[in-house]
Amino acid sequence: MLRLLATIRKEWLLLIRDRGGLALLFLMPLVLITVMALIEDAPFRDYQELKFDVLTVDNDHGRLARYIKEGLEHSGQFTLVDSLDGKPVTQEDAVRLVNAGDYKICILIPKGATAAIVSNANRIVNDLSKRMGLPAVQPVKSRNDSLNVLIYFDPAAKKAFKSAIHQALDNFLTQVETDLLLERIKLQLHSKEADAADTFAIQLKAVGLQEQVTGPTKQINMVYNSVQHNVPAWSIFAMFFIVIPIAGNMIREREDGSLLRMKLIPGSYLALLAGKMLFFVSICVVQFYLMTLVGIYLMPLLHLPRLVLGHSYLPVFVIALCISLAATAYGILVGTLFKTPNQALSFGAISIVILSAVGGIWVPLEVMPPAMQFIGHLTPLNWGLEAINDLYLRNGGFAQIMGNAGKLMALCLVMLYLAARVEKGRMS
Amino acid sequence: MITVKNLHKTYPGALEPSLSGLSFSFPKGRIAGLLGPNGAGKTTTISILCGLVRADSGDAQIFDLHQDAHHREAIKKMIGIVPQQIALFPQLSALENLTYFGNLYGLKGKPLRTKIEDYLQRFGLEKNGKKEVYKFSGGMKRRTNIIAALLHDPQLLILDEPTAGVDVQSRNMILQFLREYNQQQGVSILYTSHLLEEAQSLCEEVAIIDQGRLVMQGQPLQLIQQHPECRNLEEVFLHHTGLAVRD
Numbered sequence: 068m069l070r071l072l073a074t075i076r077k078e079w080l081l082l083i084r085d086r087g088g089l090a091l092l093f094l095m096p097l098v099l100i101t102v103m104a105l106i107e108d109a110p111f112r113d114y115q116e117l118k119f120d121v122l123t124v125d126n127d128h129g130r131l132a133r134y135i136k137e138g139l140e141h142s143g144q145f146t147l148v149d150s151l152d153g154k155p156v157t158q159e160d161a162v163r164l165v166n167a168g169d170y171k172i173c174i175l176i177p178k179g180a181t182a183a184i185v186s187n188a189n190r191i192v193n194d195l196s197k198r199m200g201l202p203a204v205q206p207v208k209s210r211n212d213s214l215n216v217l218i219y220f221d222p223a224a225k226k227a228f229k230s231a232i233h234q235a236l237d238n239f240l241t242q243v244e245t246d247l248l249l250e251r252i253k254l255q256l257h258s259k260e261a262d263a264a265d266t267f268a269i270q271l272k273a274v275g276l277q278e279q280v281t282g283p284t285k286q287i288n289m290v291y292n293s294v295q296h297n298v299p300a301w302s303i304f305a306m307f308f309i310v311i312p313i314a315g316n317m318i319r320e321r322e323d324g325s326l327l328r329m330k331l332i333p334g335s336y337l338a339l340l341a342g343k344m345l346f347f348v349s350i351c352v353v354q355f356y357l358m359t360l361v362g363i364y365l366m367p368l369l370h371l372p373r374l375v376l377g378h379s380y381l382p383v384f385v386i387a388l389c390i391s392l393a394a395t396a397y398g399i400l401v402g403t404l405f406k407t408p409n410q411a412l413s414f415g416a417i418s419i420v421i422l423s424a425v426g427g428i429w430v431p432l433e434v435m436p437p438a439m440q441f442i443g444h445l446t447p448l449n450w451g452l453e454a455i456n457d458l459y460l461r462n463g464g465f466a467q468i469m470g471n472a473g474k475l476m477a478l479c480l481v482m483l484y485l486a487a488r489v490e491k492g493r494m495s
Numbered sequence: 496m497i498t499v500k501n502l503h504k505t506y507p508g509a510l511e512p513s514l515s516g517l518s519f520s521f522p523k524g525r526i527a528g529l530l531g532p533n534g535a536g537k538t539t540t541i542s543i544l545c546g547l548v549r550a551d552s553g554d555a556q557i558f559d560l561h562q563d564a565h566h567r568e569a570i571k572k573m574i575g576i577v578p579q580q581i582a583l584f585p586q587l588s589a590l591e592n593l594t595y596f597g598n599l600y601g602l603k604g605k606p607l608r609t610k611i612e613d614y615l616q617r618f619g620l621e622k623n624g625k626k627e628v629y630k631f632s633g634g635m636k637r638r639t640n641i642i643a644a645l646l647h648d649p650q651l652l653i654l655d656e657p658t659a660g661v662d663v664q665s666r667n668m669i670l671q672f673l674r675e676y677n678q679q680q681g682v683s684i685l686y687t688s689h690l691l692e693e694a695q696s697l698c699e700e701v702a703i704i705d706q707g708r709l710v711m712q713g714q715p716l717q718l719i720q721q722h723p724e725c726r727n728l729e730e731v732f733l734h735h736t737g738l739a740v741r742d
Contacts, residue, residue: 076595324582328582
């Protein structure tokens, strides 16, 4: 125990005298997490969360235009722009501005659009009336012109954005057509009882949609956002970056001869290694919780969402411990394998960057090609991230993280075994 | 008694063996010198004696204990090693280094602190105990390096070039200490050096080795007398190992 405690104290003294190392361990991850969360905030936001200026050219001046405008404004995602410099927007202006990328979208409502919808509703009502033996009295346009609401997109607009707008506008059109149809039916029936019509309208919404939580506990609706991805992801990245100080520390000990002296002293070298490991694992865990505090308290100050932790605090600690053990063991392996600090530090840093890129730290694994997703699932950084997502987003508990925690622990043991083999081999 | 019998060692990938049947023996309680040019096998021999490196064949014995898996820990307890490198943490103070190594030997508290303070005083470092080792001069580092090997009161002190790169005053202090330590405590000392004049004045017995083999062994004065053409140990050494530069 004395050897273990003495080693922890020694590592502590070495760390606090290494300001560069301290900055690398605590300050750099903090900056990294903040910068990444800010940078990736926009890409992570759903298009429905972003606000766009939409140019509208209203040649209809009817109910359809009003519904579309009200619907778009009500959604809170769009600011409608129907005049520029005090003059109504013309189709030519709109097309030019959208093409130039000044606006993402322009909606042009053609003249007679509402009339066309009314005429169509009347035609349906008349047809129904005839079948029911009632007179068909609603006026219908003689010509059935095909009219379209025109949409112009910025050529650089993404497919997902276009789909979302298409879907929203389609909903507004359907809503207008449904409302007008109901209104025409009401007129045809000469009903004076508004309540009956209301009941009919309510009946149309008898079955709705309701989102449910999938995890074992009831939790507020969680939206996967930049903070929710970046804080855990880059925390894991920073934790694995402990490979740099550990490998550097081990190679320095080998070079300055202090390792030699430690080996010459009776007693198990394993106890010294355990002390070193325990110290760096503690550092990793502290890093993790420090980054978590950044997600909870600093991110909202930067107008980013607050990090949501879920309800499983103990499993979070366990997985943080498992990640720390795997990261520390990796550092010990790298420190054992390489003979010079340059080799170890370059390899350590580059390998962590590659593992993080593949493991879904930079961007979620889901957006990667299938082959990369397969490889990504084999990386320890991904195991850690998946486990944390299980706890934070999927409201999981111990049962959900056991698999990934087991993989991290197994990897830790394998790496320590390899390091021991290499070290033992050096004696012969 | 330190006994080495027919030691053979070839490092993996090496073209030449480091040790080719090396044998020598030194009695207990003496200051013995292991001398040889670069690459003679001195450090390999010491490493085998300490249990850091395994010999391909042969036997190394310290105080009747064979250097093998069974006795490795017992031997470590009996010996104090001063490696050629300054085996200390440069960012830690002398006091912190010595406390840490003392703790690894199982020493702690006031007894350890008193012992460290005594040795620091004895080696003229009492005012620099709290200074980081990287700020020390070469001589101060060497002296601290020696103290780290003495904390557990070893029966055998093995020193690999303990005076390399130090000034005359520090060297004098170190050699004086070794003589007193040997005489007062009865501790055996095995010492390697390139400084033949130093070895001649310090050692009661020397073994000269070259190319992994024993060239000759005996008391320095006897060896000089055996070679009437030589005036000192250095000339005896050169007579046997040649003038060719070794790398």
